[in-house]
Amino acid sequence: MTTIEVTNVVKRFEAFEALKGISVTLEQKRVGVVGSNGSGKSTFARLLNGLLLPTQGSVMIDGLDTAKAGKAIRRKVAFVFQNPDNQIVFPVVEEDVAFGLKGLKLPKAERDALVETVLSRYGLDQCRDQPAHTLSGGQKQLLAIAGALIMDPSCVVFDEPTTLLDLRNTRMITGVIRDLEQSVVVVAHDLTLLEDFDRILVFEDGRIVVDDEPSAALTRYVERMQ
Numbered sequence: 371m372t373t374i375e376v377t378n379v380v381k382r383f384e385a386f387e388a389l390k391g392i393s394v395t396l397e398q399k400r401v402g403v404v405g406s407n408g409s410g411k412s413t414f415a416r417l418l419n420g421l422l423l424p425t426q427g428s429v430m431i432d433g434l435d436t437a438k439a440g441k442a443i444r445r446k447v448a449f450v451f452q453n454p455d456n457q458i459v460f461p462v463v464e465e466d467v468a469f470g471l472k473g474l475k476l477p478k479a480e481r482d483a484l485v486e487t488v489l490s491r492y493g494l495d496q497c498r499d500q501p502a503h504t505l506s507g508g509q510k511q512l513l514a515i516a517g518a519l520i521m522d523p524s525c526v527v528f529d530e531p532t533t534l535l536d537l538r539n540t541r542m543i544t545g546v547i548r549d550l551e552q553s554v555v556v557v558a559h560d561l562t563l564l565e566d567f568d569r570i571l572v573f574e575d576g577r578i579v580v581d582d583e584p585s586a587a588l589t590r591y592v593e594r595m596q
């Protein structure tokens with residue numbers, strides 16, 4: 371299990387304060403993050419694997435500071451974006467899924483075995499030679515997840531992984547996230563994705579305003595939205 375310690379984090383973009391002093395320690399297997407548009411959810415998510423660094427304060431992953439150990443952190447904590455098109459970097463499925471392995475200099479047989487395992491796990495082995503842009507939305511999101519998992523992270527951060535998907539693919543991706551052995555932090559609009567999570571953080575205007583188990587947190591969130 372991954373321990374994420376966020377201490378007095380302020381994140382500014384020029385003069386704008388997107389996060390206004392966040393302190394939270396996450397040790398649960400599944401943590402959900404909700405809040406209205408612009409409340410700071412994506413900014414928070416991106417701080418967790420060093421995609422963004424805090425303006426003030428610190429983010430520590432299992433004792434490693436994201437500001438000092440970026441490379442090690444990104445192997446520990448994977449990130450899956452809302453729009454898989456932003457994550458697909460190589461034209462062909464098989465190359466794309468192996469992208470993260472490039473820097474590791476693995477023997478070819480080992481690399482191929484990892485690619486094979488992760489592609490067949492998500493039913494993408496049939497499409498391995500297919501151009502990635504010809505996959506369906508759900509398959510693209512699976513490809514993004516496969517590319518994240520091939521690095522064997524201990525935690526995966528998802529930023530609204532189902533927002534662009536239809537109901538069937540939303541259910542499919544929800545199931546995939548539920549079955550992960552890694553700890554997950556999931557930013558979601560779709561609250562049904564989070565109902566059996568261990569803990570929910572509600573963001574409002576750059577702050578965490580509710581931090582509770584799902585039924586209490588989601589009730590209070592819905593009340594605040596009215």
Ligand SMILES: Nc1ncnc2c1ncn2[C@@H]1O[C@H](COP(=O)(O)OP(=O)(O)O)[C@@H](O)[C@H]1O
Pocket residue numbers: 383386387388405406407408409410411412413414
């Ligand atoms: N790179 C950036 N430059 C300037 N402002 C940003 C940047 N990223 C986010 N913001 C602003 O920070 C606030 C929080 O954004 P974000 O974390 O994306 O919110 P959410 O994911 O909850 O919708 C928004 O007002 C947004 O416009």
Ligand SMILES: [Mg+2]
Pocket residue numbers: 411412413529
């Ligand atoms: Mg967002």
